[in-house]
Amino acid sequence: xxxxxxxxxxxxxxxPGSAGGPAPDPRRTRKRAALSGFLFGCGIAASMIDLxxxxxxxxxxxxxxxxxxxVALVTDxxxxxxxxxxxxxxxxxxxxxxxxxxxxxxHWIGAVILGVGIFQLFDGIVDxxxxxxxxxxxxxxxxxxxxxxxxxxxxxxxxGFLVLRRGARAYRAR
Amino acid sequence: MSxxxxxxxxxxxxxxxxxxVEWPVFxxxxxxxxxxxxxxxxxxxxxxxxxxxxxxxxxxxxxxGLLCVxxxxxxxxxxxxxxxxxxxxxxxxxxxxxxxxxxxxxxxVRVALRGLSTAGARRVTRVLRFPVIRWVTHPVVxxxxxxxxxxxxxxxxxxxxxxxxxxxxxxxxxHIFLAGYVxxxxxxxxxxxxxxxxxxxxxxxxxxxxxxHSVLAKWLYAHPPAGVAPHDAHVGAQVMxxxxxxxxxxxxxxxxxxxxxxxxPRPATxxxxxxxxxxxxxxxxxxxxxxxx
Numbered sequence: 001x002x003x004x005x006x007x008x009x010x011x012x013x014x015x016p017g018s019a020g021g022p023a024p025d026p027r028r029t030r031k032r033a034a035l036s037g038f039l040f041g042c043g044i045a046a047s048m049i050d051l052x053x054x055x056x057x058x059x060x061x062x063x064x065x066x067x068x069x070x071v072a073l074v075t076d077x078x079x080x081x082x083x084x085x086x087x088x089x090x091x092x093x094x095x096x097x098x099x100x101x102x103x104x105x106x107h108w109i110g111a112v113i114l115g116v117g118i119f120q121l122f123d124g125i126v127d128x129x130x131x132x133x134x135x136x137x138x139x140x141x142x143x144x145x146x147x148x149x150x151x152x153x154x155x156x157x158x159x160g161f162l163v164l165r166r167g168a169r170a171y172r173a174r
Numbered sequence: 175m176s177x178x179x180x181x182x183x184x185x186x187x188x189x190x191x192x193x194x195v196e197w198p199v200f201x202x203x204x205x206x207x208x209x210x211x212x213x214x215x216x217x218x219x220x221x222x223x224x225x226x227x228x229x230x231x232x233x234x235x236x237x238x239g240l241l242c243v244x245x246x247x248x249x250x251x252x253x254x255x256x257x258x259x260x261x262x263x264x265x266x267x268x269x270x271x272x273x274x275x276x277x278x279x280x281x282x283v284r285v286a287l288r289g290l291s292t293a294g295a296r297r298v299t300r301v302l303r304f305p306v307i308r309w310v311t312h313p314v315v316x317x318x319x320x321x322x323x324x325x326x327x328x329x330x331x332x333x334x335x336x337x338x339x340x341x342x343x344x345x346x347x348x349h350i351f352l353a354g355y356v357x358x359x360x361x362x363x364x365x366x367x368x369x370x371x372x373x374x375x376x377x378x379x380x381x382x383x384x385x386x387h388s389v390l391a392k393w394l395y396a397h398p399p400a401g402v403a404p405h406d407a408h409v410g411a412q413v414m415x416x417x418x419x420x421x422x423x424x425x426x427x428x429x430x431x432x433x434x435x436x437x438x439p440r441p442a443t444x445x446x447x448x449x450x451x452x453x454x455x456x457x458x459x460x461x462x463x464x465x466x467x
Contacts, residue, residue: 064392064411077389081381084423092430100439 029101030171034164036093037108041115041160043087045123046079049116060137072131079127107167114160120153196340201248203344208244212237215282218289225288228281236280242273247347256337259402259410267413269347270320271421274354283365303368313371313379316360320353321386328390333399357383362428373433380429384422391415 054060097103124146127133136145215236219227245251246268254261283302287295301307309315326332327346336346359365361376370376391414398407 064395073392074385074389077385077392078381080388081384081422084384084419085377085381085426088423088426088430092434095434096437 026101026171029097030107030168032093032100033097033103033108034111034168036090036097037111037164038090038115038118039086039093040090041112041117042119043083043085043090043115044112045116045119046083047087050123054136069132072133075131076127076133104167104170106163107170110160110163110165110167112160113156114164117153117156117158117160120156121150124150124153200340200344204244204247208240212240215280215285218285220289222285222289227288228285232280232285235276236282239273239276239278239280242268242276243351246273259398259406260413263410263413264417266350267417267421270324270350270354271418274351274358275421275424277355278358278363278365281364287366302366308369311356311360311367311369313357313360313376316353316357317379317383317386319349320357321383321390323349323353324387324390328394328399329397334401358425362425362432364432373429376429380422380425384418387418387422388415391418 094103094108128135128146128149135142136149215233219233246265251261251265251268255265256262283298286298290298310319327336327350332346336342359367360371361380371379391411394414395408395411398404398411402410
């Protein structure tokens with residue numbers, strides 16, 4: 001307990017740490033920022049987009065369709081936990097990059113879009129088709145839905161990649 | 175459907191007659207324990223008021239946590255939990271997840287160390303160093319006690335035994351509360367922990383725990399305990415899944431927050447030795463670097 005009084009620098013060091021210290025390695029900062037956006041994108045695609053749009057909004061699929069194999073159920077639980085974990089991990093990495101030297105938002109947003117696209121493609125192929133955890137919609141011909149799902153995933157990946165590459169120039173220009 | 179209802183009603187009737195005498199005793203015990211905890215925390219807070227203290231929200235968190243545990247163990251919600259699986263699950267979230275999280279955030283060990291005399295504080299730290307405590311507060315053990323207890327409760331006859339006797343109820347809920355508290359404290363608690371596991375180990379354990387919790391919720395949706403009506407089971411399972419998610423996300427945030435503070439960039443003078451700043455920095459909670467706020 002004696003330590004509490006003797007660390008007045010705990011808040012004041014934030015300033016010099018980010019502004020006055022040696023310049024952070026821009027390449028490392030860029031990679032961290034890209035990882036942050038990528039994790040956050042995968043995370044929101046895994047844990048939020050599915051929940052808020054397809055489950056609560058459109059109500060195309062339900063909590064649990066009762067037909068899932070037990071292995072798929074366990075895998076689903078693991079993805080679910082990991083989805084929330086990487087969402088928050090991505091945000092804390094973002095906070096870390098910000099306090100170490102700044103974020104270029106277009107670059108970060110590109111990484112987010114890339115993450116969403118990659119996870120959506122993964123979801124469309126592994127979860128829907130290989131594991132059969134759930135389908136996009138029930139009681140309809142599923143093929144057009146699958147094509148739109150995986151097609152948008154590829155388009156998002158392309159857009160994300162291009163935006164990310166453009167944004168990365170900002171780090172090199174400094 | 176009707177025979178199912180009859181069985182259900184019969185079971186509940188049986189449970190109520192068996193528990194009618196012991197139930198008030200259990201509720202009084204809960205009141206006594208909660209009042210003692212509230213008074214003890216308040217007294218320790220008061221007697222340590224001359225030293226650097228916790229921010230005002232830590233006591234608030236602690237007392238709201240006590241209210242959560244109380245609401246889950248007695249009163250209308252706990253009574254409804256005898257007949258409704260959904261109410262049981264809300265109570266379970268309060269006693270095993272939200273209540274423990276708020277109590278842990280109240281940082282009771284630090285408040286105790288601050289409020290006690292030096293000899294008293296030394297006695298507390300000696301108890302905290304007991305091998306049993308060290309073993310139980312290991313994240314892996316705490317997670318197995320927590321999630322394993324839940325799996326046992328909902329997939330075996332333990333669920334019925336719990337409803338049939340007030341003491342079974344007391345035992346199960348004491349376990350749920352203690353396991354929830356120890357797990358939360360081991361993963362991301364602000365209290366001093368001389369043997370805290372690495373950030374990576376705690377992160378892996380937390381992800382596995384969340385997975386086990388959500389798989390159990392979906393399992394219960396499909397395979398409710400005997401005597402629980404399907405609709406009740408469906409609502410209860412979703413309460414477990416989404417309610418658990420809210421608390422779990424808070425836990426992940428707390429875990430990362432501790433790591434984020436511990437790895438903040440140092441002033442230029444500290445950067446002389448990169449190994450110290452990158453690897454050797456222990457979690458902030460171990461060294462009381464942040465004032466209690």
